[in-house]
Every structure is written in structure tokens, then in C-alpha cells.
Amino acid sequence: MSIEPAVIRVEHLTAGYGERALLEDLSFEVQRGEVFAILGGSGSGKSTLLKHLIGLFPPMKGHIWLDGIDIATVQGAARLLALRSIGVAYQSGALFGSLTLAQNVRFPLEEYTELPDEAIELIARMKLDLVGLRDFADSLPAEVSGGMQKRAAIARAMALDPAIVFLDEPSAGLDPVTSAGLDQLILRLKHGLGITFVVVTHELPSIFAIADRVIMLDRQSRSIVAEGRPQELRDHSEIPVVHQFFNRQPAAGVEAG
Amino acid sequence: MPSQSSNALLEAGPPESDAAVLRLSGRLDAYSVGHLWDAALAALATRTSVPVIVDASGVAYCDVAGAALLVDLLRRPRAPGAEVSVRNLRSPFDRLLRQFDPRGFEERPPPPRLDEPLAERVGEVGIAVLREAYERVAFVGEAAAAAVDTLANLRRIRWREPVLIAQRMGADAVPIVVLVGFLIGVILAFQTAVAIRDFGADVFVANAVALAVLRELGPLMTAIVLAGRSGSAFAAEIGTMKVNEEIDALITMGVSPVQFLVVPRMLAGFLIAPLLTAIANFVGLLGGAVAMRTFGIPFVTYFHQVQSIATLGDLFGGLVKAFVFGLLVAGVGCLQGLKTGEGASAVGQSTTHAVVGGIILVIAADSIFAVIFNILGL
Numbered sequence: 001m002s003i004e005p006a007v008i009r010v011e012h013l014t015a016g017y018g019e020r021a022l023l024e025d026l027s028f029e030v031q032r033g034e035v036f037a038i039l040g041g042s043g044s045g046k047s048t049l050l051k052h053l054i055g056l057f058p059p060m061k062g063h064i065w066l067d068g069i070d071i072a073t074v075q076g077a078a079r080l081l082a083l084r085s086i087g088v089a090y091q092s093g094a095l096f097g098s099l100t101l102a103q104n105v106r107f108p109l110e111e112y113t114e115l116p117d118e119a120i121e122l123i124a125r126m127k128l129d130l131v132g133l134r135d136f137a138d139s140l141p142a143e144v145s146g147g148m149q150k151r152a153a154i155a156r157a158m159a160l161d162p163a164i165v166f167l168d169e170p171s172a173g174l175d176p177v178t179s180a181g182l183d184q185l186i187l188r189l190k191h192g193l194g195i196t197f198v199v200v201t202h203e204l205p206s207i208f209a210i211a212d213r214v215i216m217l218d219r220q221s222r223s224i225v226a227e228g229r230p231q232e233l234r235d236h237s238e239i240p241v242v243h244q245f246f247n248r249q250p251a252a253g254v255e256a257g
Numbered sequence: 258m259p260s261q262s263s264n265a266l267l268e269a270g271p272p273e274s275d276a277a278v279l280r281l282s283g284r285l286d287a288y289s290v291g292h293l294w295d296a297a298l299a300a301l302a303t304r305t306s307v308p309v310i311v312d313a314s315g316v317a318y319c320d321v322a323g324a325a326l327l328v329d330l331l332r333r334p335r336a337p338g339a340e341v342s343v344r345n346l347r348s349p350f351d352r353l354l355r356q357f358d359p360r361g362f363e364e365r366p367p368p369p370r371l372d373e374p375l376a377e378r379v380g381e382v383g384i385a386v387l388r389e390a391y392e393r394v395a396f397v398g399e400a401a402a403a404a405v406d407t408l409a410n411l412r413r414i415r416w417r418e419p420v421l422i423a424q425r426m427g428a429d430a431v432p433i434v435v436l437v438g439f440l441i442g443v444i445l446a447f448q449t450a451v452a453i454r455d456f457g458a459d460v461f462v463a464n465a466v467a468l469a470v471l472r473e474l475g476p477l478m479t480a481i482v483l484a485g486r487s488g489s490a491f492a493a494e495i496g497t498m499k500v501n502e503e504i505d506a507l508i509t510m511g512v513s514p515v516q517f518l519v520v521p522r523m524l525a526g527f528l529i530a531p532l533l534t535a536i537a538n539f540v541g542l543l544g545g546a547v548a549m550r551t552f553g554i555p556f557v558t559y560f561h562q563v564q565s566i567a568t569l570g571d572l573f574g575g576l577v578k579a580f581v582f583g584l585l586v587a588g589v590g591c592l593q594g595l596k597t598g599e600g601a602s603a604v605g606q607s608t609t610h611a612v613v614g615g616i617i618l619v620i621a622a623d624s625i626f627a628v629i630f631n632i633l634g635l
Contacts (some may be wrong), residue, residue: 098601098602122325124329161320
């Protein structure tokens with residue numbers, strides 16, 4: 001166990017929409033500087049968990065602490081400060097369609113910092129360069145491919161060099177080369193800047209390449225079925241759903257018979 | 258200042274041989290570098306003839322914003338022999354800095370603005386107008402063909418769809434049509450009364466209200482309400498489907514979007530507009546009666562006047578117009594929806610065009626009707 005306090009601490013979280021709980025009594029911690037992956041099949045509540053972690057929805061029960069701040073109850077300036085320390089890249093990219101890629105990355109910098117305009121422009125272009133999009137800075141999101149939009153979204157999420165970056169399915173829909181490049185980028189930023197990454201994914205190669213620790217959610221039990229290093233879970237887990245997931249086996253009901 | 262945002266520091270160090278030294282220290286991030294950015298560039302600008310060494314040994318933290326400051330210093334064009342260099346930046350920050358090639362971020366002059374000649378711009382607008390007209394005509398043709406096709410296969414119509422649309426377009430619009438119709442009747446009666454009261458002709462206000470409401474205002478106000486409520490909704494609905502690739506999905510399934518989406522909506526518009534107009538006519542006349550009551554004209558007298566002036570031709574002329582208005586409003590809404598481009602703002606644009614286009618077309622059609630009715634002597 002690390003002595004340093006966890007950067008994200010989730011305590012007895014019950015989460016869902018309206019009256020319906022999709023996740024029940026979840027507890028886990030994310031340590032500073034690690035790549036933490038949230039795994040699970042379709043409908044297991046991965047995205048729901050992510051939306052609660054970034055404070056879009058309040059928990060039904062339990063607490064979520066981001067750097068010691070309860071994201072669900074914090075208000076006003078403290079909330080802005082907490083939001084400033086996280087970056088989120090959404091599954092669809094969620095780039096602002098009327099702004100160019102560079103303007104999308106500039107947006108948080110313009111909102112939150114007092115940098116001179118020229119500096120903001122340079123930083124925005126450097127962020128786009130990090131994700132390999134320097135030549136597309138002046139393109140509108142509609143003019144570039146889906147994979148490029150996704151990378152631009154990651155550049156925007158990292159515009160303020162946040163301490164924690166949340167990525168929702170970052171490599172879904174990317175070609176293997178681009179996807180591997182993205183994995184490398186994540187590792188570089190983790191080692192270089194000590195950024196903590198929370199990644200929702202089910203791309204096995206990517207999980208083994210980048211994830212320090214994973215939790216796996218399950219639709220049936222609405223909770224965490226496994227937690228640990230991905231290699232250990234693959235090689236040693238006795239739990240059927242975990243075994244199926246890591247070895248790409250169909251669920252019992254789907255098996256050809 | 259001890260605040261976290263200003264704990265980055267820039268100072269001039271003792272020069273080494275013939276090179277000037279700038280010392281950077283503290284935490285270089287997006288919140289702190291803003292304060293020393295201009296100072297750093299100024300320090301560079303005052304030392305144009307000597308090499309400048311940026312000593313970063315005191316830097317405790319440096320993220321991409323900090324690296325951007327260094328890149329900005331490195332990318333400035335310098336005289337030969339007076340280059341800028343960065344040294345003693347700790348790992349891993351130097352690795353981050355080395356990811357960026359300063360020459361790749363050289364400032365580019367903004368592209369020269371091309372002022373197109375006037376004739377060229379006029380031509381472009383003209384072509385755009387013609388293309389738009391062509392699209393409308395093509396759409397009318399396509400919609401008509403789809404409608405004929407649908408009518409030829411009446412069994413294949415999914416009735417659920419047009420009925421649902423008709424409910425949203427019609428039943429849900431009754432309150433607002435009642436409100437608008439009633440108030441128009443009241444206002445019209447009041448204003449007319451003010452004008453002709455001096456001649457002692459109060460009682461003829463009923464004539465004016467009856468003709469104006471039945472022939473013009475009933476159908477027109479209803480069509481405008483429909484354009485605002487339903488034309489916009491159609492455009493936004495179909496536009497969002499277009500953005501979400503749902504239209505593409507329909508096409509690849511071999512289903513014509515015009516037949517599947519447009520025909521039920523136009524059918525609903527065609528059937529609903531006259532019904533709403535009838536309601537608007539009724540409450541419009543009622544509003545006139547209520548207004549005239551305050552001028553001392555009893556209901557009986559008012560409606561007697563209405564009966565004496567208004568013919569069935571006036572009523573049905575208005576309702577025939579309503580059929581056409583309903584088609585136009587629904588059609589323009591659907592057309593704009595199908596023409597939607599990419600992104601959220603495109604949906605907003607289509608919705609605006611649907612409402613504006615719908616109202617303009619309705620008024621244009623109304624004037625054509627006026628001419629036709631005049632020729633027919635109605």
C-alpha cells in the first residue's frame with residue numbers, strides 16, 4: 001500500500017439514474033500517477049461509473065473523493081478548482097463543432113488562465129502535436145476523421161495539464177497503429193508528468209500495454225468482480241466472467257452448440 | 258507573492274563568457290507561466306547580439322505549458338552566433354521538451370486575405386440561389402412521387418406514424434391556436450371599431466372581422482403557428498437523424514427517407530392545418546363578438562351581420578388555402594431537415610430556415626391565392 005493518499009477514493013458508491021441502481025456498493029482507490037482501467041462488458045455500468053467520477057451525476061449513496069474533495073457536494077469556486085484538475089475525453093469526442101481543433105484546445109486555456117494570446121495558441125498547437133494533429137489545427141471537427149476527432153478530444157482534455165485524465169473508450173474506432181500510438185502517449189505523459197489516467201476500455205492489447213491496475217464491473221452483480229494487475233487477472237483468475245473476458249471466450253449462453 | 262499561481266521566477270544570471278544567462282525556476286504550468294511570458298520574450302529581445310542560455314536548473318515542475326514557454330524562446334529567429342539554448346532542465350521534463358521541434362512551431366504569417374471581385378461574389382450568390390431553387394423543385398418532385406407511391410399502396414402506410422405526428426402537430430397546438438385566434442379577433446374588432454366609430458358604423462365591424470378572419474387571418478395565423486411549432490420540430494428532428502447517420506441507415510436499408518419521414522409529416526400537415534384553421538376561424542369570430550359587446554353591440558346583432566356578409570365561399574376558400582399552407586410548412590420543415598449539414602449548429606440553422614422559409618412560402622402562396630380568387634370572382 002502506498003503511503004501517499006489515493007488521488008481518487010470511492011467509498012460504498014451506489015450509482016444509477018433515477019431510481020434504478022446500476023452499480024451497488026463500490027469501493028476502490030486510484031493511486032497518483034497510475035493508469036487505472038475500468039473494464040466490463042456492455043451494460044456493466046462503466047460509463048455510468050465514469051460519469052459519476054467526474055461529477056456529472058450525484059451518487060445515490062456513498063462518496064467520491066477527488067484529491068480529497070467530495071465532487072458531488074462541493075460548490076462554487078472549490079468545485080471549479082476541482083474540475084480544473086481533471087480532464088475528460090468523451091467517447092464521441094464531444095468537440096465543439098463550430099470551433100477548429102486548435103480553438104477547441106484553446107477553449108479551457110482561455111477560460112482558466114491568464115496567458116497571452118500568442119502563448120495559448122502555441123500551447124494549443126503543441127498539444128495537438130502531442131496527439132499527432134499539428135497539421136490539422138485549423139480544421140473543423142467535421143473535416144477530420146473520427147479517430148482524429150478522438151485524438152483532438154484527448155488533446156483538449158489535457159489542455160490545462162490536469163492531474164487526472166479520464167478517457168472514455170479512447171481507442172474504440174481507432175486503427176491498431178493509431179491506437180498503439182495513443183497507448184504510448186498515455187505512458188509518456190504518465191512517466192513524464194505524473195498524470196493519473198482513468199481509462200474505460202475493453203481493448204485487451206491496450207489494457208496490457210498501459211494499465212497498472214484494473215477493476216472489472218459485472219452487469220449481473222452490479223459490482224466489482226475483480227481487481228488487480230491485468231496480467232494476474234488473465235493468468236490466475238478463477239472467476240468465470242473474468243476468465244472469459246481476458247481470454248476472449250463467448251459467454252456460456254452464446255457458445256455455439 | 259506566495260500564491261501558487263505566481264511561484265515561477267525569471268531572473269538574469271551572471272553572464273558566462275560572451276553568453277547571457279536567463280534563470281528560470283519554480284513551477285512552470287499553465288497558471289504560472291503567464292506572468293513571466295512577456296518578460297521572458299522582452300529579455301530575449303534586449304539580447305539580440307549574444308547567445309542566450311536559459312538555465313532551467315531551478316525548475317521544480319514543467320508541464321506542456323512550461324515547455325511551450327521554452328519552445329517559444331527557442332523558436333524565435335536569431336542572428337547566427339546568437340542562438341538560444343536551454344540547459345539543466347531535469348528529467349523527465351527535458352524529455353517532454355525534446356518531444357517538440359521548435360522549428361515546427363515557427364510563427365507563420367497569416368494567409369493573405371483574398372478579396373473577391375464583386376462580380377465573382379454576385380455570381381456565387383446567384384448560383385447558390387439557383388441551386389436552392391433547384392433543390393426545392395427536386396424535393397417537390399420527389400415528395401410528390403413518394404406521395405403517389407404511398408397512395409398507390411395504401412395498405413403499406415404505417416398509420417401509427419402520421420397519427421402520432423398529427424396529434425403532436427394538431428391536438429397539442431389547439432390551446433395556442435385558440436389563444437392566438439381569439440386575440441386576433443379581439444384586436445381586429447377593436448382597431449376597426451376605433452376607425453369607423455366616428456361614422457356611426459359600429460355594426461359593420463362584424464363584416465370586416467368576418468371577412469378578414471375567414472379569408473385571410475384564420476389560415477395565415479394558423480400556418481404561422483404551425484411553422485413555429487411543427488415546421489421547426491420537423492427540421493430539428495430529421496436534422497438530428499441526419500447528423501446521427503440515421504438517414505444513411507434508412508437509405509442502406511432500402512427505405513426512402515422521403516417516403517418514410519416526409520410523406521407522413523406532409524400528410525399530417527395537409528390534414529391538420531384546415532382543422533386548426535376552422536378552430537381559429539371560430540374563436541376569431543368569437544373574439545370579435547366579445548370585443549364588440551364592449552361597444553354595446555349584442556352577440557345576436559354581431560352574428561347576424563356575420564351571416565349576412567360571409568358566404569360559404571369565404572369559409573371554404575380559407576380552408577382550401579389551409580390545406581396548401583399545411584403542406585408547405587411541413588414540406589419545408591422536412592426539406593431543411595434532410596439538407597442539414599454536420600454538427601449541432603447545422604441543426605439550428607436548418608430549424609431557422611424551416612421557420613423562415615415556411616412563413617415566406619405561406620405568405621407567397623397566400624398572394625397567389627388572392628390573385629386566383631380575384632380572377633375566379635370569389
